[in-house]
Amino acid sequence: xxxxxxxxxxxRVGLVYMLTGxxxxxxxxxxxxxxxxxxxxxxxxxxxxxxxxxxxxxLAMPTSVLLGAMxxxxxxxxxxxxxxxxxxxxxxxxxxxxxxxxxxxxxxxxGGFATGWTMLHPLPLSPGPSSVGVWNEIxxxxxxxxxxxxxxxxxxxxxxxxxxxxxxYGGMTKALAWEYLFSFGxxxxxxxxxxxxxxxxxxxxxxxxxxxxxxxxLVPLYAIIGGIVSNPLDFNVVFAKNLLYIFGHTLVxxxxxxxxxxxxxxxxxxxxxxxxxxxxxxxxxxxxxxxxLMPAFHHVYQDFPQxxxxxxxxxxxxYGVAIPALVVTIVGGLTLIYRSGMKWSVPSIMMAVGLWGWxxxxxxxxxxxxxxxxxxxxxxxxxPAHFHGYYLIGAAFFVWAYFYHVVARLSGxxxxxxxxxxxxxxxxxxxxxxFSFFLSGAFSVPRRFAVYQTQWQMFAMISLPFIxxxxxxxxxxxxxxxxxxxxxxxxxxHPTPS
Amino acid sequence: xxxxxxxxIFGIFLILVVGWTLIWLWIMLRAKIAxxxxxxxxxxxxxxxxxxxxxxxxxxxVFVISMYWLPYPVARTVTVGEPTKTIMITAEQWxxxxxxxxxxxxxxxxxxxxxxxxxxxxxxxxxxxxxLTQAQVVPGYDVTLIWKFDQAGRYTIWxxxxxxxxxxxMTAVLTVT
Numbered sequence: 001x002x003x004x005x006x007x008x009x010x011x012r013v014g015l016v017y018m019l020t021g022x023x024x025x026x027x028x029x030x031x032x033x034x035x036x037x038x039x040x041x042x043x044x045x046x047x048x049x050x051x052x053x054x055x056x057x058x059l060a061m062p063t064s065v066l067l068g069a070m071x072x073x074x075x076x077x078x079x080x081x082x083x084x085x086x087x088x089x090x091x092x093x094x095x096x097x098x099x100x101x102x103x104x105x106x107x108x109x110x111g112g113f114a115t116g117w118t119m120l121h122p123l124p125l126s127p128g129p130s131s132v133g134v135w136n137e138i139x140x141x142x143x144x145x146x147x148x149x150x151x152x153x154x155x156x157x158x159x160x161x162x163x164x165x166x167x168x169y170g171g172m173t174k175a176l177a178w179e180y181l182f183s184f185g186x187x188x189x190x191x192x193x194x195x196x197x198x199x200x201x202x203x204x205x206x207x208x209x210x211x212x213x214x215x216x217x218l219v220p221l222y223a224i225i226g227g228i229v230s231n232p233l234d235f236n237v238v239f240a241k242n243l244l245y246i247f248g249h250t251l252v253x254x255x256x257x258x259x260x261x262x263x264x265x266x267x268x269x270x271x272x273x274x275x276x277x278x279x280x281x282x283x284x285x286x287x288x289x290x291x292x293l294m295p296a297f298h299h300v301y302q303d304f305p306q307x308x309x310x311x312x313x314x315x316x317x318x319y320g321v322a323i324p325a326l327v328v329t330i331v332g333g334l335t336l337i338y339r340s341g342m343k344w345s346v347p348s349i350m351m352a353v354g355l356w357g358w359x360x361x362x363x364x365x366x367x368x369x370x371x372x373x374x375x376x377x378x379x380x381x382x383x384p385a386h387f388h389g390y391y392l393i394g395a396a397f398f399v400w401a402y403f404y405h406v407v408a409r410l411s412g413x414x415x416x417x418x419x420x421x422x423x424x425x426x427x428x429x430x431x432x433x434x435f436s437f438f439l440s441g442a443f444s445v446p447r448r449f450a451v452y453q454t455q456w457q458m459f460a461m462i463s464l465p466f467i468x469x470x471x472x473x474x475x476x477x478x479x480x481x482x483x484x485x486x487x488x489x490x491x492x493x494h495p496t497p498s
Numbered sequence: 499x500x501x502x503x504x505x506x507i508f509g510i511f512l513i514l515v516v517g518w519t520l521i522w523l524w525i526m527l528r529a530k531i532a533x534x535x536x537x538x539x540x541x542x543x544x545x546x547x548x549x550x551x552x553x554x555x556x557x558x559x560v561f562v563i564s565m566y567w568l569p570y571p572v573a574r575t576v577t578v579g580e581p582t583k584t585i586m587i588t589a590e591q592w593x594x595x596x597x598x599x600x601x602x603x604x605x606x607x608x609x610x611x612x613x614x615x616x617x618x619x620x621x622x623x624x625x626x627x628x629x630l631t632q633a634q635v636v637p638g639y640d641v642t643l644i645w646k647f648d649q650a651g652r653y654t655i656w657x658x659x660x661x662x663x664x665x666x667x668m669t670a671v672l673t674v675t
Contacts, residue, residue, distance in 0.1 A: 051663050116660045122637060123616045128591040128662040233638045237617065273535045280546060302619070302658075303634045304570055304641050315564070319557040327550045335542035338525045341532025352529075356522045363514045367507060370560070372567025376504050376629050379619055379658040442508030444629035446621065446656055449666040455627060 001409055001491070008492035009087045010078050011410065015489065017071020017094060018403040022481065024064035024101070025396065026474055031057045033467045039452045040460035048134070050450035051114035058117030059104050062252050062391065063150055067097060068399040069258040070157055075406065076265040077161060077200055083168045089160055093153045100149025103142050111139025116448060117248065119143070121217075121240040122232040125224060137225055144218050154251070155211040162204030165197050175201045177282045185279035192277045196261040198285040203254045206292055210254065214247035238305050245299035252391060253292050253321075256358070257285075259398035260329050263351050266405055267333060270348040271340035275332060284324035291321040301374045311371055318369030322362055330355055346415050346423045346477065347405040353427040354397035360431070361389020364438060379448070381459070382441025385434055393430045400477070407481050410488035415480070422476035429469030436462040500577040500646065501631050502567055569631060571608075574644035581608035581644055587655075589635045590614035591662050594655055594670035601674045603650045609633075611641040618668070619658030625651035632658050647674045 002008045031053045037043035038050055045053065070093075078085035107113040113135040115123045124143070127134035135143075162172070169175040175197055179187050220235040229235065264275045275281075294317020297310050333355045342348055364386035368377050377383070408415060440459035445452075452460060566577070575581070583605050588595040590613070601607060611620050611633060618635040622645060630653075633643040647653070657668035 047666070048663050051660075051665075114663055118660070120617050120660070123661065126591070126616050126662075128615075128664070134663055237637050238639070241617075300634075302569075302632055303636055304643070305636060305639045308570065311570075315561060319561060323550065323553055323557070326553060327546050331542065331546050331549060334522075334525050335538060337529050338538060338542075339528050339531045339533035340535070342529045344529070352526055356519070359518050359522075360515060363511060363518065366557075367511055370564045370567075372502055372564050372569065373507055375567070375569040375631055376502055377507070378632060379621070380504075380629060382504075438508065438511065442504050442511075444504055444623060444627060446658055446666075448660040450663075451666045 002495045003497055004081075004495050006081070006087075007079050008495055010075055010085065010090075011406070011492040012489065013087055013090045013094065014071040014075035015406065015485070015492075017074070018068045018399070018406070019481075019485065020094075020098070021064045021066070021068030021071065022400060022403060022478065024060055025068070025400075026478060028057050028061040028064060029467075029470065029474065032061070033464070033471065036460050036463050036467060038450065039457065040464060041452065041454075041457045042461070042464070045450075047450040048112070048114065051116070052108050052112060054448060054450075055114050055116055056105065056108040059108070059147065060101065062117075062255065063097075063101065065259075065391065065396045065399055066154070066251070066255045068403060069255050069262070069395065070154075072262050072399055072402040072406070073196070073200070073258045074161075076196055076262060077165070083161075083164045083197065083200070085160065085164050089156070093156050093160070096149050096153035096156070100146045100151075100153065103146025103149060105146075107135070107139045107143035107146060111135055111142060113139045113143045115143075118244060119147070120244065121221060121235060121237060122224075124221065125232055141222075141225060144221060147214070148218055151211045151214045151247070154207060158204040158207035158211070161200045162208075165193075165200045165204075169193055169197065172201060176286055177277070178286075180279070181282050181286055192282075195264045195275060195277055195281055195285065198277075198282060199257050199261040199264075202285055202288050203257050205289055206250060207254055209293065210247055210250040213243045213250075217243040217247060238300065238303050241300050241303060242297070242306075242310075245296040246293065249296040249299060250292060252387070253295070256390065256395045257288065257292075259354075259395040262398050262402040263329075263333060263354065266347060266402055267336050267351055269405075270345065270351075271336045271342045273336045273340055275336060281328055281332070284328035287324050288321070291317055291324065294318070295321055295369065298369045298374065301371050302378050315369055315371055319366060322366050325362065326359070330359060344420065346419050347401040347408070349420060349423040349427070350397045350401035350404070353423075354394050354401065357393020357397060357430065357434075358390050358395075361386050361391065361394060361434070364389055376444070377441055379446060380441045381437045381445045381447050384447055385437030385441050388430075388434045388437060393427075393434060397427075397430075404477060404481060407484050407488045410491045411484040412487070412491075413480070413484045418476065419480060422473045422480075424473070425469045426473030426477065429466045429471075429473060432466035433463045433470065436466065500567070500574060501569075504628060569633070569643070571642045571644050578644060578646035579606050581606045584608045584610060586610050586612070587620065587635075588612045588614055589618035589620070589657070589661075589668075591616065592657070592664035592668040594657075594668065596655075596670055596672070599670070599672050601647050601672060603647060603674055606644065606646045609643045609645070611635045611643060612639075613637045616661050617659045618661050621656045621658035622672075623654045623656060624649065625653065627654075634659055650674050
């Protein structure tokens with residue numbers, strides 16, 4: 001499977017990204033279960049620890065899947081040798097990312113940092129009365145620095161894949177197939193970029209914008225902590241929220257496109273059908289450059305001082321970004337599967353379920369992106385419901401499907417009926433627990449509450465058996481992955497030139 | 499109705515999810531059958547084209563209709579009328595200070611929402627525990643939220659923006675007679 005030394009090195013760094021991401025994903029899932037158990041009234045973490053866990057879960061869960069996606073995407077982008085990625089640079093990015101994660105873990109678990117992932121200005125600077133045992137300025141700085149490290153490593157990753165992909169095609173516009181796009185498919189170059197090449201550049205462009213937004217958010221906060229700015233409200237709160245959500249929301253959504261890239265490359269191996277670069281694919285992926293940046297404004301619909309036109313842009317963008325995803329990636333994936341003679345295996349089950357989950361969460365997302373709906377759903381459980389739909393059952397399923405695919409191919413292990421059963425348990429558990437989130441949203445249960453009123457506890461109880469199913473499925477798949485990791489790793493050191 | 503019912507929204511969601519799941523299952527149950535891709539691809543291209551136009555049309559129509567439920571003061575004065583009573587509310591970690599908690603049924607109330615410290619969320623729940631409307635309480639601003647109280651009863655305010663470790667306990671009650 002490995003053709004040369006360079007490809008082996010690429011697989012090794014990719015495996016480390018995916019393995020680290022998977023382990024963090026598993027641990028963060030345990031925190032999720034404990035929080036839900038407390039909300040059900042069946043287990044007591046206490047309020048303070050609950051919010052520390054909530055903050056860590058909110059920061060580390062998305063970034064664990066992102067790390068896995070970055071590793072997997074580096075493999076598919078660079079393995080053919082057309083796009084030349086620097087392995088030392090990818091290791092450097094990993095180390096920065098890892099350090100950042102360490103700072104965040106320290107700040108939340110040991111430093112008591114409990115602002116939620118949003119770190120909504122000015123909460124990090126105003127934790128409340130100190131008598132209740134909360135974070136201080138030092139832990140706030142550590143947490144900010146951790147997030148900054150993760151953001152910088154993603155920035156470096158974006159710059160790297162953008163430069164490498166652009167070089168491979170002789171320029172960024174060629175890597176985006178703009179001549180082909182704007183001639184409506186009439187001027188086809190000798191070699192059209194693959195869908196993943198376009199995704200690489202699109203994600204990189206928006207990733208750079210996203211990280212800059214995060215930097216603009218953090219710098220004033222550092223300035224306030226450092227005493228350079230004396231009044232925290234000199235940093236306008238609504239403006240800060242916009243920066244924050246352009247950063248956080250877009251980062252998560254870009255992750256989905258990296259994960260979708262894994263499906264573009266892997267699903268054809270199971271269906272025997274190619275995912276060709278056609279004009280609709282080029283148009284859809286290019287449209288994402290603009291469309292993926294607009295929905296972040298839907299996070300601030302309930303901030304009435306926000307100018308109305310930004311609310312409207314948020315709704316248009318949130319509706320708009322669903323169309324290319326549905327029409328091109330979802331329909332494209334289903335077309336590859338339909339009557340293809342595909343055999344069901346762990347990766348194909350998870351990719352198929354991932355397509356379902358992306359739409360399942362996407363329906364909830366589009367509904368909630370309607371301003372009038374958002375007025376009765378914002379910050380209820382509907383919000384985590386929709387993003388656990390497209391992120392857990394969508395992006396995470398794609399990424400871990402690819403991880404399993406790579407380990408199985410490299411090590412040559414044959415999956416069993418138990419492997420498929422584990423993938424199905426994971427799927428049923430994820431769908432069931434997320435459905436209980438939607439149900440909670442329908443009954444107006446607030447999100448981010450450490451203590452539930454009695455009438456809300458039932459909704460949390462419904463989640464628990466489903467989370468256990470996820471635990472069972474992921475544990476079994478994790479066991480298989482870990483026990484076959486060494487032969488996979490070793491095989492990357494023994495290229496077999498074709 | 500100046501606001502949407504969350505359970506009705508859930509009903510629409512359920513219909514869409516069931517429809518999507520049936521389509522998905524129908525495709526998955528046919529995955530094992532092997533047919534040449536050259537037969538499938540042109541049909542899929544037609545479906546894709548139709549789906550594009552249909553989804554754009556549906557979302558455009560929904561977008562226009564949805565503007566009726568904008569929660570901002572300019573829209574609410576049209577859908578519920580001009581306010582006849584003003585209530586000042588200050589939010590701080592972790593309590594609400596309300597200058598008047600008694601309202602007469604049928605009154606259109608203008609809430610002026612202020613924060614003394616961090617972001618909070620003013621979430622107005624009816625006596626059945628359904629969220630009726632909300633607005634973020636933003637430091638540095640006086641936020642106006644308009645609501646008409648058509649039903650008598652006990653209304654609860656919950657904080658709907660995470661504001662620190664006693665966030666879940668930040669509540670207050672309004673009585674409508």
